[in-house]
Amino acid sequence: MAADLLGGSAIGAVFGELLRAVLEAREKAKNFKPQLEQLQSTLSNNVSVIKKIEKYNELLDYPKSETQLMIEKMKEGEQLVRRCSTVKWNYIKRTRYADKLIKLNSLIDRFFQVDMQAQQTRDNKEILLGMRDLQMSFTACSSNGSIGVKFSQDGIIRPCSVPDPPEMTPGLDVPLEELKRELLRDGKQVIVVSAPGGTGKTTLIKKLCKDEKVEGKFKDNIFFVTVSKPHNVKVIVRKIIQHMGKDVYEFQTDEHAINDLERLLKEMQSPPILLVLDDVWPESESMLHKLKSQLPNYKILVTSRSVFPKLGFGYNLKPLSDEAAETLFRYTVGGDSYVRDKKLVNKVFCQSAVQTYMHICVLRVCKGSPLALTVVGRSLCGRPAAVWKSRVKEWQDATIFHSNTDLFVCLQSSLDALDDKLRECYMDLGSFPEDHRIPVTTLIDMWVELYERDEDYLYAILSDLSNVNLFDLVVTSDDCSYNDHFVVQHDLLRELIIHQSLLEPVEKMKRLFIEISGNNFPQWWLEQNLHPVNARLLSISTDETFSSSWYDIKAPAVEVVVLNVRTKEYTMPNFMEKMENLKVLIVTSCGFLPVELSNFQLLGSLSNLKRIRLERVSISFDMTTIQMKNLQKLSLVLCNVGQVFSNSTFQISDAFPNLKDMDIDYCNDLEALPNGVSDIVSLKNLSITNCHKLSQLPEGIGKLVNLEVLRLASCTDLEALPDTIGNLTNLRFLDISECLSITELPVQIGELYRLETLYMRGCCSCDLPTSITNLKNLEVVQCDEETAYKWEEVEACFTDLRIEVPKEDINLNWLYK
Template identity: 35%
Template structure:
């Protein structure tokens, strides 16, 4: 009897496997046939899909044989069931691992070939491409973007949003807007896709070709830039609008060159991340629920009230897409023209986390959203797009927390709302994000008695709204980032009792809003920065206990016209005597000797 139960259990399991395998074969049949036909048309090697087709045919034969067995006979067909299980696993693995890798490779091949052809053809038009025929949710952003673009005080405007959010579509709509064409003239609107590896020489050649001017092949980027300043002369009296689409981090110097050499032009840049040195920014938001539903139904050709897919299932898929137009279009488009039962089956599988394979979906989302090549499921694809597929942030109440470390596993995400209530937060850590991206509005940082702090992260220098930076009693801190001069809004810099700190970076000269500088008890500092005199708004300088600061101060110190108070010890006060002759409003105050060893208790 026990053996019979075991056989019955195996038969039931085999039945389940057969149903699952049959469903997978049904979903894959049309896709694989399209791949086979395209491979034949493009003269691609058939070996890559041949093994999958052979496995699918073998699986069909076994399923057919299995269906003909009476139920009692299936009890004794254990080997048959094992073979079905093995085939099902091999097919799923092929779809999850091999096909995505092939798709990624083919996409890169295409991009490489396109890049080669683009470089060869320097005369490609810079006309703005037509936007899609159907767009939703962009009318208000278009109006707001036009208003910002027309502001005279700024020549360069950043349009930022995550990949797949609709930036390119929005600037294409702007380029074909009648009001914009009336201002700039249709021939004075230029559109160039920059991408991850910009080619400045090709870009400048295309701009000149667009206005009908032939230029020789540039020998270097510098040569191209030298010619760039001649471009405005070729377009007449009307202003120019240059749209630089898909600009990646690291291309800021390129933008600086365009901005400098085209001073009377307007430059509109689309990018996935904000660039700290360009503060004039418009952030495009994802679509709201109503617009997302309209775009998904249009992409999938689903009519209201007549779809076989329940609304709650559609809403789950839309929620996973996070309001991103690209995701909505690609996933919706994969349903277009499919039989009702296939549409329903795919949506149910997606919402239940089962594997998907759609070549177009994978290639387009990978290229725009930087997805990995690993196993593709709906949850994994869109975990970066919408927090709803992740465990929700719990509502932590922690107003006294001083240090917060979040170990993110994705590149794009939002911070939990409870961060806003952490009034005493002094340090924030994350393994995958720059501080400037995590806390772009941070205005004050206080770090005390951090005994393991040896150096500050360079990303700290990109928190451009920072007004107060206080690092005290951090005795192992030996250097400050060279780029600290990027903190152009910094008003207070306290480095008191950082005993291993040996010098202040020369870039500190750029902190023109700095009012208070405190280096008290920084025992290792031997000299002040050579260009300290460029701190044009410095009012107070605290430097008592700087025992190694014995040499005369830099000549530029005499230019600290706003300096009103210096607090130091007797030895340093003597060094200020000759400088007081130039700074007549300066008060040098000798601090009382106060031997404070309380910091030793913290170490």
Template identity: 35%
Template sequence: MAESIILGTIAKQVLPAILQATYQIVSFREDVEQLQNTLEQLVPLFKEGKQVDLELTDQKRKGLEKFEKKLLEGEELVKKCCKISAPNIFQKYRYSRKISSLNKTIRSFCGLELQVESWRDNKLLRSDVQQMRMMVEGLTQQQGQGQGQIVGVGTLGNEGLLAVPKIPDRVVGFGMALRDLKNELFKENVTVLGLCAPGGCGKSTLAAMLCQDEEVRGKFKEIFFVNVPTTPTATYEILQTLLEKIGGGVLPSSWSEENAMKQFHYHLERKPEQLLLVLDDVWDKSVIEKFFSRTKGFKMLVTSREEFQVYNTEYHSKYHLEKLSHQDSMNLFRQTALSQDRNVGFEPEEDLLNQIVRCCDGFPLAITVIAKSLYQQHPVIWENMAKKLSKGSCILDFDENLRERLSASLDSLEKTVLDCFLDLSSFPEDKRIPASALINIWCELYELDDENEAFVILLELASRNLVNLVGSRKMTTGIVASFNDLFVTQHDLLRDLVIYQSRQRLIMYKREKGILESGRKQENHYFNPRLVYLGTGEMFVESWNDLQLPEVEVLILNFSASNYSLPPFMEKMRKLKVVIVVNRGRTCAKLSNLISLRELANVKRIRLEKVLIPSLHEFTLPLMNLQQVSLVMCDFDHALMQSTINVSYELPNLVEINIDYCHDIVELPPWICDIINLRTLSITSCDKLSALPERIGDITDLDLLRLHACTGLSSLPDSIKGLQKLRFLDISDCCDLNMLPDGIGELHCLKKLDMRGCNKLSELPPSAMNLVHLKEVICDQDTASLWEPRSSSLKINVPENDNNLDWLGVIFDN
């Protein structure tokens, strides 16, 4: 029978060949070992299927044929992986993802194409149905391991929404609390354990410590840690990620939250492993009720500021985290505020230390933030801080008074820096904020000289522990600072402080369509803001109410939908300078009502994330002052690529274009070459981009050309020699680039060249030696020798290999 032949080929030839090839890969073992684990389980399964001469339906037979084809492609992929050298970080990352995808495809096939019912209905397997059911379900339950994160005993689901936060360097006084919390969790009758304490007490830190405890990891085979946002789509987003990990696959975009929840519980009940789900910072008890299950081996740890009534019901328990003792508070403060070198800085008297620490009332976050603000400061600043903190009464009302104490740490911030800090209130909680978006906002709101000045402000906030930076390896090693892979996070308590201090900001979340009428009753200053954030689901023109926001300079639209209409009241925002549109959905969204942009003559910066880029013909009037366009994870409509527009009229002042992670872009729109005022063209991680326009040299004012990780590029057009003002060229991680154009030597203004990861460049054109103004080349050890003839006048920078790929995951998880 045909199906037996296919099964026999897969069982005897294809699967063993792939398995044998994996043992030769040495560059990225983790993903490969997971693939090996899958294959080792799958080979005997297919062999047994072949031996019993399975009778399959036409649909299943076609599925097997497609599966065989996919496996043959996988065999070629594995052979390519054997040739990747260890230092090639980007290639390792790229093929690691492909190996993970292959692993997921195999497991998905076993879970969806060869379902338990198909095996059960086969008359030749009736006598052994239970054994076969266990084998197939075993494969189904392990689906998702192809992501390289949930394998082995006590493995942490450490990607995206499931990331277990890092434990701070300084943790004091949690030893006993960790022991007690663990004992409570291990009680047989406890399914849901609530970890309760005011904000800033360290609930998230203690929960992260529990997840990384050896006993806990030994008991639970899978551990997921989820920060629970208050956004309308929070539960659905969590379900999407969890289902992919536990074997439920990708949710159809048309599914409701109710259907997704049923699917989650269905797959949870069929998991043989013990699983711990941590829901961090829950504000609504309904979230606990939705995820609650009496499935054997499943437990939940919930951190919350409120002691929900649900904690007092059957199968639920709670643990109240106490604030730090005075002695532990003193130890934490000393470790944070005082220099380890006793010959450096200021050594305060014990009474002064006690005075400040007592006012922190045992809140670790308050201690850390205030201590950080005093580190290596003048004695007068210490005394002034103690005086301010002592004026208030003891922290009894932890919410309001703690904010007042924390506010004292902001007093030393210069006004612009403080205003920038307050702008963080305009972004949703528990989400990474793109640094580039913040920098765009600050440059326009506060009329900063350049983006570097905004970045200095961001660094100052980070140095004071007011924000956390999740950074890219290229921030400090690239030719020019790139903020594309830099993100900002913030503790919930500090976010409360930001909102408490904010005055000229409007923040709105809608769970229903349309603007809430109750919002109109707010104080007037909320409706004369300079910055507005609107978070919604799917919106149509008729869904929007008419808001009067004449003073708005920055508008942030955050939604999760496949179709989204821009609010019609944008037409009245005559002072609008920055527009940021962010889609959190799974697929790119189609924008409508673009007429709202017609009257926005003052808009200078537009940032679009995960949307379908419309044709420029949909804009009937020019954007006279538009200077910067940033497109992140967007899809390009064919109409956009084929547009023929008068750029000098439509976009007369456009000087910067950023295109990042747009995986469907094969070529650039030809009209880009007509933007003669363009100074920055940055294209990163667009792996299908195969060539630059032949007329690229017509952009005569171009100062920076960045083509980072455009792995489909094999060459650059010779017309690049026309870029006579080009000073910075970044072709790093263009791993298929095998030659530079002969005319590159005519780039007489070129000062810096980044060519790391260009391993196929075995030689340089002779004209490269004519780059007399070239001062620095950043490259790998293998390509450094190419520049040896210029070594006396050229700085050849060979950075150390960065094998930490965590920063790459940020953009995909966000």
């Protein structure tokens, strides 16, 4: 039980037991269903609050006397709830117990809404007093040239959390114990885990950081940062400081960043600290020296393909043993059952072919590389014996792991197994930086124009590629949209794509992946005037030292341009103006701050441009003169749009008169949509999500008579849907999930006679008008349990209505830590 594990006096444990008792009693004590549901709602809404109380009480050593009274009341409440299950037909007891449950709910609600607020006010005053003194010291520091920080006003940010390791990790138990011994003892400050790519270094350190003893020593002070190349000390430090719950200003130099980090670590009063730097390249050795410190109880754990003998303790991760390799391979080919029952493999495939293949692949070709085993295993999963035999013949004389070239040979055969459509799509992933989470919508925007297929077909291709383990497809919700889904590719497989693209002469390449360091352009670019390039896809990645001074390039066939930017200011290259076939433009800021674009107006001359996606872009350039008559989709993600959208001279309907899709996501400065949006009558999909300052929609939105999809999820300040929404007679999908300020749906919603799907999760306070019974084509309503009761009352008015209540994830696992 949670109370036994945490101690009877801990408020978290008592809270957890009360919540558990309520959940159990709901199934048994039917006579008290309304009171128990209300109590469950109050408790569930404050799970995160209790979690923070436990955490901060432990970290700050707060007196438990402040919560002792509440602990006693919740203990009494647990006994009361459990007794309710024994009350059957006694009316007097039922009435008395119901009253007690109501009082218990009021008491708990008051504790969180009143008592905790009072304590928080007191604590805030203490913090402000401390901040005043701290600000004085910051001012003194800034006069000496160092850069200060401020406490975050938006809550704690955790960008350096440790990712979860894979479920199956055979062969890592011994390395794990050896590394753990070194990490936990008072030895060298820096530990370097080195091995070739695809050997499992990252998986090993993920397991290490999740180990009970390691977590017990370092607690919340484990900072996991993927470095990759090119490294950026200032970005790394910013992530760590954000993870600590503080906001940062822009650092002028690496030294300022390091000094600020060391000062903040010292203020932590010397608890054990572990900094994990994953995937460090040889040219980043100087950065590692900078991050070393004289602080006690401070360790740095590094993974790299290179050995850094001067830094500290070195650990070379060996390939998997034959037994571990075979276990991983069998699991990859067929899952857990193949690990338990080796005979099952032989029942599915030709026995001799499998045995021969296992010997060649596992013991010879893959040489214990987890990545190679996984990729190859996935490529053979479910394939007939003839395919297995064919691979055996191909690899009879192959060797691997003597060099990266050998590993490329091994992985190459898996790519060769892909059919043409999968292979062509997969090769496009080289357009994006290493260790970059690629939004699925970005890939589909590219592929729709390059391959002229519909979105569902292309998403199926993504799924197929994920199934053969060429990348990880991260699905964050069961929504029918792909807005929050990502693709994560392994750096080694990305290198394979780049390696393949370089096998042909530049002028014959289908894709051009260009990485510019500083202002060092590839030599072929400087000489290409004689031979124009014929690539359909052009990806240009620049680092933070790039000056935006472009050389001309002739690329008349380009249809997709991907610009990966790391500078704060960026000038769009003039040569794009000549790309008459350009259909898709994707600009992504890979740096810490949004990028400010200039020369954006040149896009107005591109008559074939259909899709633009801007991510982490500050739209401060003049858009009043831009006109893109053929643009069909505009996506703005994590952008600053307030300055342009509030400009009275900017008419978005004039700029994009034929827009069909408009996506605005996480644009935190968006307070109101431009009125001109209502004049883009061609719009079919309008998605405005996670824009928390958006408080209202324009009344003219009813003019969007062709609108089929309207998403407003997580616009928490949005107070109401306009009355003119009833004019959207073609609307089929409406999502107002987590729009917490909407308290009722307008009467006019009953006029949406084509509406088929309504999402309103997290809208338990939203009342339903009687006109909803007019929605005769409504098929799916997704909502919380409380709202579901309201829909059940009118369910008989619908023919095929399905009310979906996503399972409530009341996860009490945190109570056991």
